[in-house]
């Protein structure tokens with residue numbers, strides 16, 4: 001069984017190439033002559049231009065040009081498409097629903113704000129606080145991790161996903177599927193099943209993800225399917241959590257969020273990813 005969407009897709013995972021991104025591999029070309037020298041100059045220029053930058057695109061530009069001295073634009077295009085399609089809309093959608101949940105559950109918002117303040121540096125500067133959110137600080141934020149996961153359980157960025165059978169197969173429950181059949185699974189529906197999540201399945205309760213010491217307790221990805229499961233599980237999962245935790249920690253540490261119109265109902269828009277229809281209108285007040 002393979003992912004239906006993967007066939008012929010150019011959104012493959014970023015590949016690691018030999019000698020990628022290292023300054024030493026670029027400078028080792030300096031003895032080349034003729035066309036080789038031109039390539040090396042180009043590579044050196046790219047290293048100088050992008051080497052001092054920390055953003056993701058610059059790192060990929062460095063990584064793709066160091067082998068040949070040229071930027072591999074097709075590879076770069078695939079990476080960017082990959083990140084935009086797989087990484088941007090999913091993360092942005094998850095954060096929008098997370099902020100909606102924060103407005104609906106101010107007590108959770110307060111707990112996260114406190115957890116963030118405790119994990120990061122005690123400072124009134126947003127920049128200094130952001131800088132203090134190291135890997136170690138992020139790992140301390142179990143409650144925030146749980147709240148993000150609880151959001152994705154109820155509002156999975158990919159509410160419906162499909163697979164195409166490459167050969168006849170039998171599912172674990174004994175159901176036979178034939179070559180070419182399309183099988184759907186629905187993280188949105190699965191995340192709300194009482195059979196899986198108990199009678200309060202519909203309730204937003206980050207505590208369900210925490211053990212008695214308050215530490216995050218992961219579930220099987222075959223039960224919590226927001227990132228898919230098995231060999232094709234989302235490659236950017238950890239990256240996504242890191243991004244979302246930094247964004248949420250900084251925002252909630254410094255601002256109180258409320259719905260602009262407390263009585264307006266928020267609905268989803270049916271697309272590949274789960275959008276909030278008409279966007280989310282919030283009021284942010286500095287703490």
Ligand code: HEM
Nearest residue numbers: 003086087090091094157158226227228232234235236240
């Ligand atoms: C909340 C955020 C995210 C969610 C909920 C999510 C969810 C998913 C899901 C359900 C799939 C499986 C799609 C399928 O094959 O049918 C997937 C695949 C993938 N995701 Fe994510 N994703 C998120 C963020 C990211 C980010 C930030 C990146 C990269 C920077 C990323 C990279 C990928 C890649 C490369 C795949 C394809 C893996 C493969 O086919 O082997 N994702 N993601």
